[in-house]
Amino acid sequence: MKMKFREAVRDATLLAMDRDPSVFLIGVGIIDPRAVWGTLSGALEKYGPERVVEGPLSENALTGMCVGAATMGMRPLLVHHRVDFLLLTMDQIINHAAKWAPMFGRQQTVPMVVRGVVGRGWGNGPQHTQSHHALFSHAPHLKCVVPTTPKDAKGLLLAALQDDEPVIYIEHRWFHEDEGEVPSEFYTTPLGQAAVVRTGRDVTLVGVGPMVAESLKAAQSLEQEGISAEVIDVRTLHPLDSATIIKSVAKTGRLVVSDSDWRPCGIASEVVARVAEEILDSLKARPVRVTWPDSAVPSSQAIESVFYPGAKDIHAAAVTACDKTRATGSVESTVKPFEGPF
Amino acid sequence: MKMKFREAVRDATLLAMDRDPSVFLIGVGIIDPRAVWGTLSGALEKYGPERVVEGPLSENALTGMCVGAATMGMRPLLVHHRVDFLLLTMDQIINHAAKWAPMFGRQQTVPMVVRGVVGRGWGNGPQHTQSHHALFSHAPHLKCVVPTTPKDAKGLLLAALQDDEPVIYIEHRWFHEDEGEVPSEFYTTPLGQAAVVRTGRDVTLVGVGPMVAESLKAAQSLEQEGISAEVIDVRTLHPLDSATIIKSVAKTGRLVVSDSDWRPCGIASEVVARVAEEILDSLKARPVRVTWPDSAVPSSQAIESVFYPGAKDIHAAAVTACDKTRATGSVESTVKPFEGPF
């Protein structure tokens, strides 16, 4: 059935709670009638305050509580209105949640999911727009996913809620209104699998988050240049599905990785490094990373619009990689300003 | 003059406090008579509790206090006995210290330094041995350095204390007893500059932290294979000095990057990505990353000794890169067990 991204998140959440009594929700402001942009609508009414646990503004303690509950076999889903707030909880995420299984010889598992929303748009500025998925893709025993379609929003959330390691689920508010076909029943999108969302011959465009749509747009415009582009949605950032990427680049010989995050030590770097390390000889052109510039995200629309890279940049990079000298530059990115002020 | 690494850190600290009244020390346990492995010995006696500020066990607040003081023109040096504790302060480091200058249009600077010590050795285990320098090398407006010699320990700390951006200074306890020539006067090791610590023709060995010594050791043993290795100490991880690395790899055509941290989205990935992106055509062999395995750091000596990669691994990687089939495998890593229990 047709569903919006936000509805798919909600659908997965209610389905998981329904099927598994060990799943519960916790977070700051989750009993708010706005229900985290509607992604939790109805949960409180259906499951009550025992399973929809409103948290005080104590993100660090809430995260540790999830670790405690998870090791006892519960499956907490901790929800944050912004990814930025997760920085208050890094000790519990990396020193505790990720360490608990190995540190005690794998006697316990830590099946918890942390959802963080990226607040890009409407001048949200430097502290409400960060994604930071690279920070969650560095340390072992921790997973990180970034869904880009309603179908994956549901499938990845259900998979995360079944996984026995802590999973960070980065959600772009940007996608909330996107509509797509979503199976109404239970299913999972396996963690650790990238998706080839468009096949092509000449260049591989690997994208993360909103850059997948930009890559698809670029792929379309590249057709006019006579370039056939394959597009891969990374989906799970950690562990990274190199196999799918490698296979594609082995075929196309060219790589443009675009990421909705900063460049140094980011996912784009990781993708390029793996490709160079494993199939250097297949590369016919220098790989290119399209990422955020080395700057905080500005608030003013005048500079925000220059800040974010898009289809145009991917297009240009692919054209260069394919040794075409002419770039149409006609492609515009799919920017749709976020309209809510919050 | 000859100085131990720990003495060089102390020398820089006292020198900076002496020259600049805006420099002050703050941290948990810094008035402890053990004085952070002697790196702060004498500071309390000389400057008193007003400039050697003992902090309660409140790392998050202490970090924010440094942000406040720094924006007022002070130059706080915040000291942690372990890097792992910095994870409690990521909100202040990334959301605040790093954002304060750009978020307000660069009306203020945030000249603060955070020193964190890596506790490798003597079974310190999963939560006391992390380096996490990649986490501090991702977001913009934040610098990260890892000195590996007494001379750079002093020079980089003095440079960090003069810098107008927040700098994370990662210190390997491992080096504390190392001795080397250190100028007794004031000098700085410029931030953002890698050092070529050995010149060679056939392969570039880029190292971070303890892996620099391992790379040097490997370089020596590689001579016996007829391989001439150039060794680069990254020193500043963020911003990364690509130019020095690129220049070397352009010459040698081969790259082995070794890092004392996890692999995904790490510094090794960043180095490989930059090289592939900028001088793909110069690469004569696949670049190789030598990093920690995808696992928490174990405590037991039996598995700890298998965990850390060393000269042997670098040697083997370089031999493969140079297309030699035979690897002596005789080289052992420079492991010197840390003898203190704390």
Added chain:
Amino acid sequence: MTQTLTPDVKRRLYHGMLLVRRTEERIQANYHLREMRSPPHLYMGHEAAAAGVCATLRGDDMVFPYYRSHGWYLAKGGDLGAMMAELFGRATGCSRGWGGSMHLIDVAAGVYGTSAIVGGTVSHAAGVALTFQMRGGDSVAVVSFGDGATEEGVFHETLNFASLRKLPLLFVCENNLYATNTHIRDRQAQTEIWRHAERYGIPGRRLDGNDVVAVWHAAAEAVARARRGEGPSLLELETYRYFEHCGINEDLDLGYRTAEELSAWRARDPLASGRRLVSDGEAKEMEAEIAARIDRAFEQARSAPWPTADFQEAAR
């Protein structure tokens, strides 16, 4: 050295509140034009807090507002034109267009930058108070935050350190009963926030935050204490926000609070009760002066240049 409630102070109190109220009303009225593109957390209802406290401060004292920042910024003497330009995202904005409504600053006027992270600047204030102390002099730092911020660990960490070091610091909690749309009863086991201070040996008081004169008296005492080097104090100001948590609208439709509650608080409006502090003539004069300043600020903001940024590599 206690301060006295001179006619001049009275004018300052009322003027401070009025400036905030009228500015935000104008923001509210113009917001639909989509020229101000950043999330506004309106201060209306809280005016007595910022105006009351700021009237006890000197230029060299530093206030630390939170993201609900317009009130303190203006009451401390922040540049109105630069604030409006910031909301319009212009290069002339107080943060050069980089911050928006949640990130105002005016260091010259003693307004420290504001954070969008709840509790984010509480420890900054302690660091600045520590700096004041290290440098000598008798400047004071004042940090304001909501009831929700007191649930963050850093608040407690900072109380302890401030008391331990007797920092010249005033904690001001603006308790408006809600954090976003969750009532304090659903978040706090015991809701007398001022008592946290007591625990650390810090003088704490709860008072009617809509009574600007009471706020002024209490703040004057606390600030004088801090100036004398006797350490921090905490004031819990009971107040209420009139509009939605973030945005320009009323939000009774959400159902998390009642129309009765809102109107009971409206009946205690700080500007209505504060009106008696000045004569009719003075009030009229102020209205005119403020309206003219706001007109000018909006006009200039509208026509101000956009910021530009040279993101090296942005185009890659």
Added chain:
Amino acid sequence: MTQTLTPDVKRRLYHGMLLVRRTEERIQANYHLREMRSPPHLYMGHEAAAAGVCATLRGDDMVFPYYRSHGWYLAKGGDLGAMMAELFGRATGCSRGWGGSMHLIDVAAGVYGTSAIVGGTVSHAAGVALTFQMRGGDSVAVVSFGDGATEEGVFHETLNFASLRKLPLLFVCENNLYATNTHIRDRQAQTEIWRHAERYGIPGRRLDGNDVVAVWHAAAEAVARARRGEGPSLLELETYRYFEHCGINEDLDLGYRTAEELSAWRARDPLASGRRLVSDGEAKEMEAEIAARIDRAFEQARSAPWPTADFQEAAR
């Protein structure tokens, strides 16, 4: 349902303390052999805390020790052999050799894993207490931590949540006056830690932490309250550590504490005063039984296999 101090309980109290003391003495005596390679935070001096509280608990209750972990682990019934094997870094260790002294666990005995991050498990305990509450039943979680841990924000965050939700949770602060080598006076503005509880409506008490019977009584009351669903309590136990913060030596040479202070506390030794709880014959029997168990544990640990690990890619 209050518990009574039966001869059986008395034996349990003394036995718990004795087991910890003798085990750590043996660790101390053998440490120079360099077979135990992880940083030991000896519990000696604190024994009444763990023994007193654990004697009020059932098998299904869960304790949350901190890195100074040997005491609670043993008093709660953790496997001695597995603990020693862990200190020896062996595959048969309670953490399979991955944790070392700072990271013990014995879930079957109700000992939750310990953290090397100060305050790290305080919130874990709340999560487990929340789980107990969600699942029904009347199990109780008990978290222990030092005086230093109360300076971490998370302690305050957890107190609030625990009280708000009336969690079946007992907070036990072992106040030994120091965090590493810094005195509490240099860290805390007000040093009556138990008063933090009061602030959240949590019953709190400070008591002589070296009086094992007093600890037992207070804990029994708090645990009963938690079982009845009436919520958390906090006990501040005044006690003292005999040896260096981490390691096996005395540390009077450092000068941060005086020989007088140490000997005054030694005169209040919990084992000396607790000795009266059992007869001479019982004590003798216990000594023999414990010595034999320790002998066996050391022997088995020494000859146990090393862990192996297959770090894919480690060899690259």
